Amino acid sequence: MGIADPHPFTRYEFFEALEESRSAVPRQGWQPLHLTLEHNGNIDGILPLYLKAHSQGEYVFDHAWADALERAGGRYYPKLQSAVPFTPVTGHRLLVAQTADTHATRAALLNGGAAAVAESGCSSLHITFPKEDEWRAAETHGYLLRTDRQFHWENKGYGTFDHFLAELSSSKRKNLRKERAAVRDAGITFDWLTGSDITEAHWDKFFGFYMDTGNRKWGKPYLTRDFFSRIGQSMAEQILLIFARRGPEVIAGALNLFGEGVLFGRHWGASEYVPFLHFETCYYQAIDFAIAQKLSKVEAGAQGEHKLLRGYAPVATYSAHFIAHEGLRRAVANYLEAEREAVADNITELSAAAPFKKTD
The missing domain is CATH 3.40.630.30 (Gcn5-related N-acetyltransferase (GNAT))
Structure with missing residues (x-):
């Protein structure tokens, strides 16, 4: 529906409310560090970004990764998080101006995010609940791909x-x-x-x-x-x-x-x-x-298999992860390959159990 019907969770007003209300601020472990791409005085792209000292309020769980790195003598926190705080809703995370080249701007934001990991001394960058095309683009820039699932109702x-x-x-x-x-x-x-x-x-x-x-x-x-x-x-x-x-x-x-x-x-x-x-x-x-x-749709939030019997169908959600530590990166990559297969199988099984009439 375009500009007249914007995605509510990627509006400036929503982020401003989170930060000005002291909901997503350093005291809560969410330090705004938004990455912007400027060209000729204009902002071509934005990657909403937060510096984090914990993994709370994200709905994509990486606690086991943090534990593994810290047991090996590394430091997982701080990390960078590209997300809408406290909001497990799919939407654009690579925000591109209408006048900018989408492909080039996305590439610059993804590369800039990866560079920010090294420059800030963080362990990683996690982009959660992006659109599927953004998720696939991230893989070409060194990000690891992860899936999960939610339940949505389709009109x-x-x-x-x-x-x-x-x-x-x-x-x-x-x-x-x-x-x-x-x-x-x-x-x-x-x-x-x-x-x-x-x-x-x-x-x-x-x-x-x-x-x-x-x-x-x-x-x-x-x-x-x-x-x-x-x-x-x-x-x-x-x-x-x-x-x-x-x-x-x-x-x-x-x-x-x-x-x-x-x-x-x-x-x-x-x-x-x-x-x-x-x-x-x-x-x-x-x-x-x-x-x-x-x-066209109702997205009823994270988790909840009880939604299935009420007409909400399982759909895939996405996240992309740039991990600087080579050892952790290899381990996570192997884990995610198996996890993606398990999520796909789970969605297939749940879809077969949907409450709709069976058709030949």
């Missing part, structure tokens, strides 16, 4: 949620209807809030949900309250807050962003347990919104 031109359900097998269709009915019978209704409808009071409520979930899942939520105000002020037109209510009381919420024809689910939380409320708020309401807005 095949559905007019309604029931139209989508009609493509599922009878038993799976019945199960989804049962889950949705259980939430409805519990007296839960939903609000979709976008743009100027989102107020600071809504952010206050959502932040409470976010903090509760974050404290229980990983011990220390990454994002500050100020971050949510900042994205609400600068990019509200690409934000969807889904609130679950019982009467006047909001009991759960999910934060989504959308752009490039895709709805990206990010965070959720609830003040009480209601059976199937998580599935309804994060997955089924997201599908409803995507159908209503004619979006």
